Amino acid sequence: MTRIKCCGMTRVGDALLAARLGADAIGLVFTARSRRQVTLARAREIVAALPPFVASVALFMDDEPGLVRQVLDEVRPTLLQFHGNESDAWCAQFGRPFLKAIAMGEGVAALPWLREYPQAAGVLLDGHAAGEAGGSGRTFDWSLLPRDPAQPLVLAGGLHAGNVGEAVRTARPWAVDVASGVESAPGIKDPARLAAFIRAVRAADAA
Numbered sequence: 088m089t090r091i092k093c094c095g096m097t098r099v100g101d102a103l104l105a106a107r108l109g110a111d112a113i114g115l116v117f118t119a120r121s122r123r124q125v126t127l128a129r130a131r132e133i134v135a136a137l138p139p140f141v142a143s144v145a146l147f148m149d150d151e152p153g154l155v156r157q158v159l160d161e162v163r164p165t166l167l168q169f170h171g172n173e174s175d176a177w178c179a180q181f182g183r184p185f186l187k188a189i190a191m192g193e194g195v196a197a198l199p200w201l202r203e204y205p206q207a208a209g210v211l212l213d214g215h216a217a218g219e220a221g222g223s224g225r226t227f228d229w230s231l232l233p234r235d236p237a238q239p240l241v242l243a244g245g246l247h248a249g250n251v252g253e254a255v256r257t258a259r260p261w262a263v264d265v266a267s268g269v270e271s272a273p274g275i276k277d278p279a280r281l282a283a284f285i286r287a288v289r290a291a292d293a294a
Protein backbone atom coordinates (compact mmCIF):
# COMPACT_ATOMS: atom_id res chain seq x y z
CA MET A 88 0.00 0.00 0.00
CA THR A 89 1.38 3.41 -0.97
CA ARG A 90 1.86 5.69 2.04
CA ILE A 91 0.50 9.21 1.73
CA LYS A 92 2.00 12.42 3.09
CA CYS A 93 0.15 15.73 2.86
CA CYS A 94 2.59 18.58 3.24
CA GLY A 95 2.33 22.27 4.10
CA MET A 96 -0.23 22.09 6.89
CA THR A 97 -0.91 25.43 8.57
CA ARG A 98 -4.28 24.66 10.21
CA VAL A 99 -5.26 22.06 12.79
CA GLY A 100 -8.51 21.27 10.95
CA ASP A 101 -6.72 20.49 7.69
CA ALA A 102 -4.30 18.12 9.42
CA LEU A 103 -7.13 16.33 11.22
CA LEU A 104 -9.11 16.01 8.01
CA ALA A 105 -6.09 14.54 6.20
CA ALA A 106 -5.65 12.03 9.03
CA ARG A 107 -9.35 11.11 8.99
CA LEU A 108 -9.26 10.59 5.23
CA GLY A 109 -6.33 8.19 5.58
CA ALA A 110 -3.11 10.19 5.27
CA ASP A 111 -0.15 8.48 6.95
CA ALA A 112 1.78 11.69 7.56
CA ILE A 113 1.41 15.45 7.52
CA GLY A 114 4.19 17.91 6.72
CA LEU A 115 5.03 21.17 8.48
CA VAL A 116 7.20 23.65 6.59
CA PHE A 117 9.58 25.73 8.73
CA THR A 118 11.79 27.27 6.07
CA ALA A 119 11.18 30.98 5.46
CA ARG A 120 11.57 30.23 1.72
CA SER A 121 8.05 28.80 1.65
CA ARG A 122 4.60 30.28 1.25
CA ARG A 123 3.48 27.51 3.60
CA GLN A 124 5.74 28.45 6.52
CA VAL A 125 4.11 27.58 9.83
CA THR A 126 4.88 29.14 13.22
CA LEU A 127 6.31 26.97 15.98
CA ALA A 128 3.24 27.64 18.10
CA ARG A 129 0.84 26.51 15.36
CA ALA A 130 3.00 23.49 14.55
CA ARG A 131 2.86 22.43 18.21
CA GLU A 132 -0.94 22.68 18.15
CA ILE A 133 -1.15 20.61 14.97
CA VAL A 134 1.17 17.86 16.25
CA ALA A 135 -0.64 17.72 19.61
CA ALA A 136 -3.96 17.23 17.80
CA LEU A 137 -2.84 14.36 15.57
CA PRO A 138 -4.31 10.90 16.26
CA PRO A 139 -2.00 7.96 17.01
CA PHE A 140 -0.02 6.48 14.12
CA VAL A 141 -0.11 9.62 12.00
CA ALA A 142 3.44 10.91 11.57
CA SER A 143 4.52 14.55 11.54
CA VAL A 144 7.35 15.63 9.25
CA ALA A 145 9.28 18.89 9.74
CA LEU A 146 10.59 20.40 6.49
CA PHE A 147 13.66 22.64 6.14
CA MET A 148 15.66 24.04 3.25
CA ASP A 149 19.27 25.08 3.98
CA ASP A 150 18.18 26.40 7.38
CA GLU A 151 20.36 26.97 10.45
CA PRO A 152 20.93 23.93 12.67
CA GLY A 153 19.57 26.03 15.54
CA LEU A 154 16.15 26.18 13.92
CA VAL A 155 16.11 22.42 13.37
CA ARG A 156 17.04 21.87 17.05
CA GLN A 157 14.40 24.31 18.23
CA VAL A 158 11.73 22.51 16.19
CA LEU A 159 12.90 19.14 17.51
CA ASP A 160 12.69 20.43 21.10
CA GLU A 161 9.45 22.35 20.85
CA VAL A 162 7.41 20.53 18.21
CA ARG A 163 8.78 16.97 18.49
CA PRO A 164 8.12 15.84 14.89
CA THR A 165 8.45 12.17 13.94
CA LEU A 166 10.78 12.83 10.99
CA LEU A 167 12.88 15.59 9.44
CA GLN A 168 12.82 16.44 5.71
CA PHE A 169 15.60 18.47 4.06
CA HIS A 170 15.08 20.18 0.69
CA GLY A 171 18.29 22.13 0.13
CA ASN A 172 21.97 21.41 -0.44
CA GLU A 173 22.40 19.69 2.94
CA SER A 174 24.91 16.81 2.93
CA ASP A 175 24.21 13.37 4.36
CA ALA A 176 26.40 14.15 7.40
CA TRP A 177 24.69 17.50 7.94
CA CYS A 178 21.22 15.91 7.89
CA ALA A 179 22.35 13.12 10.23
CA GLN A 180 23.84 15.47 12.88
CA PHE A 181 20.50 15.69 14.71
CA GLY A 182 20.38 11.97 15.40
CA ARG A 183 16.81 11.75 14.05
CA PRO A 184 15.39 9.90 11.04
CA PHE A 185 15.31 12.11 7.96
CA LEU A 186 14.14 12.25 4.36
CA LYS A 187 16.38 13.97 1.82
CA ALA A 188 14.70 15.64 -1.13
CA ILE A 189 16.36 15.52 -4.56
CA ALA A 190 15.45 18.02 -7.29
CA MET A 191 14.55 16.01 -10.40
CA GLY A 192 13.55 19.04 -12.45
CA GLU A 193 16.03 18.75 -15.30
CA GLY A 194 15.90 15.07 -16.15
CA VAL A 195 18.34 14.29 -13.35
CA ALA A 196 19.01 10.57 -12.90
CA ALA A 197 17.96 9.58 -9.39
CA LEU A 198 20.38 6.74 -8.82
CA PRO A 199 23.67 8.66 -8.32
CA TRP A 200 21.87 10.92 -5.83
CA LEU A 201 20.53 8.02 -3.83
CA ARG A 202 24.06 6.87 -3.09
CA GLU A 203 24.86 10.32 -1.64
CA TYR A 204 22.46 9.85 1.28
CA PRO A 205 23.13 6.46 2.87
CA GLN A 206 21.94 7.66 6.28
CA ALA A 207 18.55 8.86 5.01
CA ALA A 208 15.47 6.92 6.11
CA GLY A 209 14.10 7.66 2.65
CA VAL A 210 14.73 9.82 -0.40
CA LEU A 211 12.07 12.15 -1.76
CA LEU A 212 12.16 12.92 -5.48
CA ASP A 213 10.59 16.28 -6.30
CA GLY A 214 9.86 17.96 -9.62
CA HIS A 215 11.50 21.32 -9.01
CA ALA A 216 14.85 22.38 -10.51
CA ALA A 217 18.02 22.32 -8.38
CA GLY A 218 18.32 25.49 -6.30
CA GLU A 219 14.58 26.25 -6.44
CA ALA A 220 12.26 25.71 -3.50
CA GLY A 221 9.96 22.69 -3.65
CA GLY A 222 6.20 22.84 -3.48
CA SER A 223 6.35 24.16 -7.04
CA GLY A 224 3.61 21.92 -8.39
CA ARG A 225 5.97 20.62 -11.11
CA THR A 226 6.13 16.95 -12.17
CA PHE A 227 9.05 15.02 -13.64
CA ASP A 228 9.50 11.79 -15.61
CA TRP A 229 8.28 9.15 -13.13
CA SER A 230 9.89 6.36 -15.14
CA LEU A 231 13.25 7.69 -13.86
CA LEU A 232 12.56 6.14 -10.46
CA PRO A 233 14.75 3.07 -9.92
CA ARG A 234 12.79 -0.18 -9.60
CA ASP A 235 14.64 -1.70 -6.67
CA PRO A 236 16.01 1.17 -4.59
CA ALA A 237 18.12 0.63 -1.48
CA GLN A 238 16.01 3.15 0.41
CA PRO A 239 12.27 3.87 0.38
CA LEU A 240 11.44 6.44 -2.31
CA VAL A 241 8.87 9.16 -1.84
CA LEU A 242 7.42 10.53 -5.08
CA ALA A 243 6.53 14.25 -5.03
CA GLY A 244 6.13 17.19 -7.34
CA GLY A 245 2.96 18.32 -9.05
CA LEU A 246 0.83 15.42 -7.90
CA HIS A 247 -2.95 15.80 -7.75
CA ALA A 248 -6.02 13.58 -7.90
CA GLY A 249 -5.89 13.55 -11.70
CA ASN A 250 -2.34 12.22 -12.08
CA VAL A 251 -1.40 10.45 -8.86
CA GLY A 252 -2.95 7.13 -9.97
CA GLU A 253 -0.74 7.04 -13.04
CA ALA A 254 2.27 8.10 -10.94
CA VAL A 255 1.72 5.23 -8.51
CA ARG A 256 1.21 2.68 -11.29
CA THR A 257 4.31 3.89 -13.16
CA ALA A 258 6.78 4.33 -10.32
CA ARG A 259 5.44 2.10 -7.50
CA PRO A 260 6.95 4.41 -4.86
CA TRP A 261 7.02 3.71 -1.13
CA ALA A 262 5.01 6.89 -0.60
CA VAL A 263 3.62 9.94 -2.35
CA ASP A 264 3.80 13.49 -1.05
CA VAL A 265 1.51 16.34 -2.07
CA ALA A 266 1.29 20.02 -1.22
CA SER A 267 -0.13 22.32 -3.90
CA GLY A 268 -2.28 19.66 -5.60
CA VAL A 269 -4.69 19.52 -2.65
CA GLU A 270 -4.87 23.25 -1.90
CA SER A 271 -7.17 26.16 -2.65
CA ALA A 272 -4.33 28.57 -1.68
CA PRO A 273 -0.79 27.99 -0.33
CA GLY A 274 -1.12 26.33 3.07
CA ILE A 275 -4.91 26.04 2.84
CA LYS A 276 -6.09 22.53 2.04
CA ASP A 277 -9.21 21.93 -0.04
CA PRO A 278 -11.31 19.11 1.48
CA ALA A 279 -12.64 17.86 -1.87
CA ARG A 280 -9.18 17.82 -3.50
CA LEU A 281 -7.67 16.12 -0.47
CA ALA A 282 -10.36 13.42 -0.43
CA ALA A 283 -10.06 12.87 -4.19
CA PHE A 284 -6.27 12.57 -3.93
CA ILE A 285 -6.40 9.91 -1.23
CA ARG A 286 -9.15 8.02 -3.11
CA ALA A 287 -7.02 8.05 -6.28
CA VAL A 288 -3.98 6.62 -4.48
CA ARG A 289 -6.06 3.85 -2.93
CA ALA A 290 -7.68 3.05 -6.29
CA ALA A 291 -4.23 2.73 -7.90
CA ASP A 292 -3.11 0.47 -5.06
CA ALA A 293 -6.13 -1.75 -5.59
CA ALA A 294 -5.71 -1.94 -9.38
Ligand SMILES: O=C(O)c1ccccc1N[C@@H]1O[C@H](COP(=O)(O)O)[C@@H](O)[C@H]1O
Nearest residue numbers: 094121221222224243244245265266267
Ligand atom coordinates in the same frame (compact mmCIF):
# COMPACT_ATOMS: atom_id res chain seq x y z
O1 LIG B 1 5.70 23.23 0.26
C1 LIG B 1 6.57 24.12 0.19
O2 LIG B 1 6.26 25.31 0.23
C2 LIG B 1 8.01 23.76 0.10
C3 LIG B 1 8.98 24.74 0.21
C4 LIG B 1 10.32 24.43 0.15
C5 LIG B 1 10.69 23.12 -0.07
C6 LIG B 1 9.74 22.11 -0.22
C7 LIG B 1 8.40 22.42 -0.14
N1 LIG B 1 7.39 21.46 -0.26
C8 LIG B 1 7.59 20.14 -0.73
O3 LIG B 1 7.58 20.09 -2.14
C9 LIG B 1 7.12 18.84 -2.58
C10 LIG B 1 6.16 18.93 -3.74
O4 LIG B 1 5.15 19.85 -3.53
P1 LIG B 1 3.98 20.03 -4.61
O5 LIG B 1 3.02 18.91 -4.39
O6 LIG B 1 4.60 20.00 -5.97
O7 LIG B 1 3.36 21.35 -4.31
C11 LIG B 1 6.55 18.16 -1.40
O8 LIG B 1 7.53 17.22 -0.97
C12 LIG B 1 6.48 19.18 -0.34
O9 LIG B 1 6.78 18.56 0.86
